[in-house]
Amino acid sequence: MKDLAIETKDLTKDYGNGRGIFDLGLSIAEGEVFGFLGPNGAGKTTTIRLLMGLIHATRGSARIFGLDCDHDAVAVKRKVGYCPGELPQFGGWRGSEVVAYVAGLRGDVKDAAITTLAERLDLDLGRKYREYSHGNKQKLALILAFMHQPELVILDEPTTGLDPLVQQEFYGIVRDARTRGATIFISSHVLSEVEHVCDRVGIVREGHLATVSPLEDLVGMRAFRVEIDFADDVPVDRLKRVEGLDQLVVTDHRATGLLRGTFEPLMAAVAGTRVVGFTSREPSLEEIFLTYYR
Amino acid sequence: MLIRIALKQQTVGVIALALVVAIGGVLNTLAFVQIAGTTPAERAAFAQQMTLLGAQLSYMLPVPVRIDTLAGYLEWRWFGTLVVIFGIWAAISASGSGRGDEERGLVEQWLAAGVGRARYLITRVAVFAAVAIIVIGAMQLSILLSADGEPLAGGDLFAMGFNLLATTLCCYGIALVIAQLVTTRRAAGGIAAGLFIALFLINGAGRTADVGAARWLSPFYLFERSRPLTEGGALDPLGIGALLGAGVVLLAIGVVTFARRDLGGTALPGTSRESRGTRSPSRDPLLRLPVLGPLRQQRIWVAAWLVGFVALSASLISITRTIVDSLTSSEVPFLRAYFERAGLSVYDSFVGVIWLSTATLLLSVYAIIQVASWSADDAEGRLATILSAPVSHTRVILERLATLLVAVGLIAAASSVAVYMVAAGQGITLDGGRVALAATLLLTIPFAFGSIGQFVAASRPRMAVVALSAVAVFSYFVQQFVPLFGWPDWVANLSLYTLYGAPMSGDIKWAGVAGLVGIGSVATAASLVALRRRDVGA
Numbered sequence: 001m002k003d004l005a006i007e008t009k010d011l012t013k014d015y016g017n018g019r020g021i022f023d024l025g026l027s028i029a030e031g032e033v034f035g036f037l038g039p040n041g042a043g044k045t046t047t048i049r050l051l052m053g054l055i056h057a058t059r060g061s062a063r064i065f066g067l068d069c070d071h072d073a074v075a076v077k078r079k080v081g082y083c084p085g086e087l088p089q090f091g092g093w094r095g096s097e098v099v100a101y102v103a104g105l106r107g108d109v110k111d112a113a114i115t116t117l118a119e120r121l122d123l124d125l126g127r128k129y130r131e132y133s134h135g136n137k138q139k140l141a142l143i144l145a146f147m148h149q150p151e152l153v154i155l156d157e158p159t160t161g162l163d164p165l166v167q168q169e170f171y172g173i174v175r176d177a178r179t180r181g182a183t184i185f186i187s188s189h190v191l192s193e194v195e196h197v198c199d200r201v202g203i204v205r206e207g208h209l210a211t212v213s214p215l216e217d218l219v220g221m222r223a224f225r226v227e228i229d230f231a232d233d234v235p236v237d238r239l240k241r242v243e244g245l246d247q248l249v250v251t252d253h254r255a256t257g258l259l260r261g262t263f264e265p266l267m268a269a270v271a272g273t274r275v276v277g278f279t280s281r282e283p284s285l286e287e288i289f290l291t292y293y294r
Numbered sequence: 295m296l297i298r299i300a301l302k303q304q305t306v307g308v309i310a311l312a313l314v315v316a317i318g319g320v321l322n323t324l325a326f327v328q329i330a331g332t333t334p335a336e337r338a339a340f341a342q343q344m345t346l347l348g349a350q351l352s353y354m355l356p357v358p359v360r361i362d363t364l365a366g367y368l369e370w371r372w373f374g375t376l377v378v379i380f381g382i383w384a385a386i387s388a389s390g391s392g393r394g395d396e397e398r399g400l401v402e403q404w405l406a407a408g409v410g411r412a413r414y415l416i417t418r419v420a421v422f423a424a425v426a427i428i429v430i431g432a433m434q435l436s437i438l439l440s441a442d443g444e445p446l447a448g449g450d451l452f453a454m455g456f457n458l459l460a461t462t463l464c465c466y467g468i469a470l471v472i473a474q475l476v477t478t479r480r481a482a483g484g485i486a487a488g489l490f491i492a493l494f495l496i497n498g499a500g501r502t503a504d505v506g507a508a509r510w511l512s513p514f515y516l517f518e519r520s521r522p523l524t525e526g527g528a529l530d531p532l533g534i535g536a537l538l539g540a541g542v543v544l545l546a547i548g549v550v551t552f553a554r555r556d557l558g559g560t561a562l563p564g565t566s567r568e569s570r571g572t573r574s575p576s577r578d579p580l581l582r583l584p585v586l587g588p589l590r591q592q593r594i595w596v597a598a599w600l601v602g603f604v605a606l607s608a609s610l611i612s613i614t615r616t617i618v619d620s621l622t623s624s625e626v627p628f629l630r631a632y633f634e635r636a637g638l639s640v641y642d643s644f645v646g647v648i649w650l651s652t653a654t655l656l657l658s659v660y661a662i663i664q665v666a667s668w669s670a671d672d673a674e675g676r677l678a679t680i681l682s683a684p685v686s687h688t689r690v691i692l693e694r695l696a697t698l699l700v701a702v703g704l705i706a707a708a709s710s711v712a713v714y715m716v717a718a719g720q721g722i723t724l725d726g727g728r729v730a731l732a733a734t735l736l737l738t739i740p741f742a743f744g745s746i747g748q749f750v751a752a753s754r755p756r757m758a759v760v761a762l763s764a765v766a767v768f769s770y771f772v773q774q775f776v777p778l779f780g781w782p783d784w785v786a787n788l789s790l791y792t793l794y795g796a797p798m799s800g801d802i803k804w805a806g807v808a809g810l811v812g813i814g815s816v817a818t819a820a821s822l823v824a825l826r827r828r829d830v831g832a
Contacts, residue, residue, distance in 0.1 A: 052681075054831065089674035096572055096574065096575050100577075101581050104581055104587055125572050130478075144679070
């Protein structure tokens with residue numbers, strides 16, 4: 001069995017009024033890519049800040065590679081790269097100065113690694129930080145997280161603000177890190193985001209860990225919120241018989257529902273009717289929770 | 295809503311400033327009776343000597359008029375200084391309204407919420423004016439209540455308050471326009487403060503020399519044209535009119551410019567964003583070294599302080615002979631004894647007093663500004679970035695202090711060289727060893743201030759600047775008023791400035807120096823504990 005990269009036991013940070021994270025027990029093996037999913041305010045960032053030793057637990061413990069995240073914080077951070085969810089402000093510093101300064105703090109960074117990352121993410125390090133767009137600031141944060149080739153990378157909603165092409169490059173960087181043996185911990189509030197790279201996924205809701213599952217189990221949870229506009233009356237009876245279609249609501253000429261599985265039964269049910277509008281979107285995690293964890 | 299938020303942003307600062315100026319007003323009022331005496335003869339003698347002294351200090355303060363009265367004394371000693379403090383306050387506040395909120399993304403939020411640009415800025419100006427009225431009102435009330443039978447007309451005091459308000463708004467207008475021409479709050483505040491000091495010096499020079507129409511550019515001159523407190527004096531229509539007119543025009547320019555320029559950009563044409571177009575990290579080795587890295591990022595700021603402080607030191611020392619000759623010619627025994635006790639009767643002692651008292655004040659201001667940036671490190675996520683690297687809390691605390699002390703060391707060293715050379719040029723021989731020692735001991739002041747500030751910043755970051763400013767103001771008042779009121783030594787030693795002493799005027803107060811080092815050491819240790827215990831970013 002592989003050693004554990006991250007291990008938490010009864011980890012709790014209680015901010016009062018039910019806010020925070022409670023009794024979190026996680027075990028993440030070395031070399032694993034772990035997705036930490038949850039709606040906004042579920043406690044993802046709090047968990048990450050506890051792992052980084054930036055805040056102190058109310059009770060419980062968190063260990064990284066066997067080191068206590070609070071008491072051995074300096075030793076832990078030699079092994080960890082971190083991309084925060086809320087980006088820091090460096091004002092008039094140039095990107096090149098920010099990375100050089102943080103590289104100086106770490107002391108184990110090769111300039112070539114920085115250059116490679118900047119090229120892959122297409123980031124001009126010559127600009128002043130305040131002139132960067134949100135996406136470019138996010139790219140810089142990713143460079144700071146990966147530049148020293150850490151054994152563990154902790155990423156808090158890392159693709160926020162990145163365009164689709166750069167997102168693909170980011171997934172490539174994660175895969176490369178995994179190939180060299182690094183462990184990756186990614187938080188997100190979008191299921192499809194972690195599907196690209198994760199082996200296992202933990203879902204947290206209202207401060208409590210709801211489940212930890214292999215990715216393939218979660219893929220079975222995939223569902224789509226569908227909205228169909230008909231020119232004539234809605235074929236209600238046919239829709240009610242569609243396999244995997246739940247939460248059906250019919251108003252005037254519109255039908256909405258949550259579809260699991262394939263689209264084929266639904267398409268067969270509406271065949272022969274005059275469909276004037278058809279939209280489908282990925283449901284929010286909250287909707288998945290309402291479906292699966294009521 | 296806009297008004298409520300603007301007021302909320304300033305609540306702590308307003309209360310602190312109102313308290314400071316109210317206490318200052320009371321202490322100056324009470325001090326008048328202490329130093330001027332109570333009989334007509336004592337006051338006439340006092341007025342004669344202070345008029346002589348005032349003539350020598352005319353580069354700093356207005357020429358005194360009817361100084362045998364409380365009204366004349368306050369107009370000269372208190373309001374002559376206060377107008378500069380209010381000018382600096384206006385610079386800080388206008389740079390915050392005109393640029394600081396924009397840096398923090400608040401302006402974008404307001405504009406996105408449907409608030410018009412003009413309405414946003416006019417609201418901020420109106421709130422500042424309201425706050426200034428409250429602060430000035432609190433001070434006027436405190437003076438009236440402490441006047442204790444001295445003749446002082448409420449209407450005259452009100453007129454002086456109006457004059458001060460008009461000057462403050464004019465300064466606010468100048469700083470608001472400057473904020474439209476640069477891209478950062480720090481640059482806006484720094485340029486405005488520098489400009490005000492220059493305008494203050496132009497006015498000072500104009501009191502004894504012909505500077506032509508340039509003096510009319512100084513709001514401090516326009517302020518000084520009105521003498522509503524002294525008997526027979528009144529508001530000068532030309533001065534007040536110019537202040538109000540300039541204020542309105544400048545504020546309008548500021549609002550219109552803000553409405554027309556890009557958010558995040560400047561109103562100056564042709565200032566395009568420049569990029570060096572690189573994928574590589576900076577090769578500057580300083581950036582990767584402890585202490586020198588942060589110092590390198592502050593190099594322009596430190597250099598500006600160094601040049602400014604050297605210039606100020608040199609100008610202060612250049613007038614030493616004139617002032618000392620005036621002081622030692624005093625025919626009033628009390629004043630002569632006071633000057634001798636204060637170390638102002640011998641050239642080299644005077645150099646020490648005037649240079650070191652200015653240095654301790656300014657270097658504590660430098661420390662407060664540094665503490666403000668440490669608090670911002672926490673709020674703006676930089677501290678979390680630093681602690682995400684293998685960096686201990688201890689290193690953060692010690693590196694900040696070391697950076698502060700290295701910067702202050704450079705400024706103090708350059709200043710001491712300037713003092714030594716200018717004094718030599720004046721024919722005043724200074725003990726080089728004593729100058730070097732006094733400059734070295736100057737480090738104890740920012741060490742104590744920085745450590746106290748670091749402790750507050752580690753515990754309650756948002757309170758750090760206010761708390762440290764309160765320590766500075768308290769220390770200043772205690773140092774100024776203990777000799778006048780004859781308070782005991784233990785009260786005097788509550789002031790960090792008193793603990794530093796006057797190392798060029800007599801024996802060095804090693805106990806005081808040890809006290810400063812002790813305060814700094816204890817506060818540093820407490821900072822370590824506080825930073826370790828606190829949640830970063832909370």
